[in-house]
Amino acid sequence: MVRTEFSLWLVPAKPLYDEISDIIGQFAAAHSAVCFEPHVTIYSGPSDDTEASNILQALGQTFRAITLNPSKVGVGVCITKLLFIEFGESQALRAMLEIAKGRSAQPQEFVLKPHMSLLYANPSEVDLVRLSCDLTIPKGPYVFDHVKIIETEIPVTSNETIEGWRIVGECVLGG
Numbered sequence: 001m002v003r004t005e006f007s008l009w010l011v012p013a014k015p016l017y018d019e020i021s022d023i024i025g026q027f028a029a030a031h032s033a034v035c036f037e038p039h040v041t042i043y044s045g046p047s048d049d050t051e052a053s054n055i056l057q058a059l060g061q062t063f064r065a066i067t068l069n070p071s072k073v074g075v076g077v078c079i080t081k082l083l084f085i086e087f088g089e090s091q092a093l094r095a096m097l098e099i100a101k102g103r104s105a106q107p108q109e110f111v112l113k114p115h116m117s118l119l120y121a122n123p124s125e126v127d128l129v130r131l132s133c134d135l136t137i138p139k140g141p142y143v144f145d146h147v148k149i150i151e152t153e154i155p156v157t158s159n160e161t162i163e164g165w166r167i168v169g170e171c172v173l174g175g
Helices: 016-030 049-062 091-102 128-134 159-163
Strands: 003-012 040-045 066-068 070-078 081-087 115-119 142-154 166-172
Touching (some): 003 016, 003 049, 016 115, 040 142, 049 091, 049 142, 049 166, 066 091
Antiparallel strands (some): 003 142, 066 142, 081 115
């Protein structure tokens, strides 16, 4: 069953944004995959544009730039979590999650496992072991300075699904 969710993304500051975007672009080109914006998903659930805007405003007023430390490169089996950078626990991310849930009319359980995907592709078509071994990621710590809310179609099954995502709003942290 297809449904719409709103996802809260923490987006890296420049120049890290550009470095990760380049990595994503190279992987997308090599694997006939889609390019996407570098981000860490903090929360996902049902919402609407007004509620999403209120959540963004609260986060922008409550938080300043957030620093995360990359811990390792990970691999998975899901189109949207195939090759990624894992981050350690963060009290700031946990607080952001709680604010988003607290301001949601239909709060959802969300398991916070901070990571930044580098490739959205069909897992059976990618040699993940080779990619993860050959990958050099930028040194940490990583600074994230703004948040976005994206309307997504779930489940994600193809490049077309990802290309149909819509930016609902964004704000600079502390701005």
